[in-house]
Amino acid sequence: MKYKIFLLFIIFLINVNAQEKLKVGVLAYGTVNWELDTLKYYKLDKKNGFDLEVVKLASKNATSIALQAKEVDIIVTDWLWVNTQRANGKNFTLYPYSRSNGTILVPKNSKAKTFLDLYGKKLGVAGGPVDKTWLILRAYSKQKYGKDLADLVKPTFSSPPIIYKNFLDSRVDSAINFWHFNAKLKAKGAKELVSIKDVLSELGVKKDIVFIGWTIDRKKAMQKPELFNSFIKASHEAKDVLLNSDNAWDRLRTGMKAKDDKVYESLKAGYRAGVIKKFDKENIKELKKVYNILLKEGGKKLVGASTTLDKKTFWEYK
Structure with missing residues (x-):
């Protein structure tokens, strides 16, 4: 009897401590790895109640295929892709990852x-x-x-x-x-x-804009919103580490392939400049302006079947 009670107690502890796994598909040598490596190193996934598995893939197409085949839970892609997929009947949603843009x-x-x-x-x-x-x-x-x-x-x-x-x-x-x-x-x-x-x-766009973000099946996210939100929270915490700790960057340097100090510091500054602190309805309002510009300039070759920016393209993180 005592043995059975002890066994039940052990099973209870295992279930309590069990953490759901999230698989994130990323390019094998992409800059997203810097943040995910930091997240894992500081155990920010465990802290937020999940177990992160990073699945490294060969190309951007491979990441989108893996998401659609449900081989991974999350990828990083741009919201135009998400919006186009939604216009085609696919139920994806995105939360911004970085605001870094070129010129x-x-x-x-x-x-x-x-x-x-x-x-x-x-x-x-x-x-x-x-x-x-x-x-x-x-x-x-x-x-x-x-x-x-x-x-x-x-x-x-x-x-x-x-x-x-x-x-x-x-x-x-x-x-x-x-x-x-x-x-x-x-x-x-x-x-x-x-x-x-x-x-x-x-062009009339007054706020910082983003193009890429963490992308997940919206149905899955709605079924377990606390899980996806926990991932986003851990992502923000990893960003905070990289914003405030030079030591955290030192351990990433080899993987960054920065050949000299100037390149290393420039990459660090570029990442930090892209960190998003807040994303709300005002940002989405500005992105609608951007969408209209891109629709006019790129047409169907860029936006596919979509004609408007679907509000469900963006995940409301709380």
Whole structure:
């Protein structure tokens, strides 16, 4: 009898301490790993009542496929993808991960002051003809100068690493790239031709915007909102660690592949600049403006079947 009571007590303890597992699918060498590594190292998943498993995948397409196949619970992607999937009947939702956005970079010795100074020159664009930053900058150019940026420059579309290399080798005169490649270029002296904040302000967008976020099946999130919210809370806590602790970055340095101190510090500063402290209805209101700009500039090639920004595209974290 005593043995049975003891056994039941042990089973009770196991059930109490059991923590539900969350699988997050990420690019094997993506910058998201810095935050997830920090989250795991400081046991912020355990603290918030879940067990995080990081599943490293080979490409962005692989992450979206894994989410749709239910091989992972969460991925990082952009809200345009989520919105398009919702228009196609898929029930995904997103909570912002980072507000880091790109702009046009020019070499440190460039005399260009405005887009007009780029006339006839080569502009490298990472992400293709419907890259969101490229489209926003085209809209800005039309409004500011009455000329489409696509008509001013000679755009060259390629992958982020190739655009990065072409910029260093002076094969392009300016570049639009992902934030971490921009951070590396800034460490080597590259400078912004225009700030994205000024671009957005010119277009009537007054708040910081985000494009990427933690994405999950909304039905699953609604069934266990406390679980997804606990993950978001742990994500915020990991960000706080990286905002306030240089030691936390020192242990990440090898994985960051920062070849020198300038690159290391620039990557650190770039990540910190992208940290989101708050996301609410006002931010969503501003993103509706951004959506309308992108809809006009990118059309169906970018937004697919969607014609509006679905309010359920964004998860309301409480």
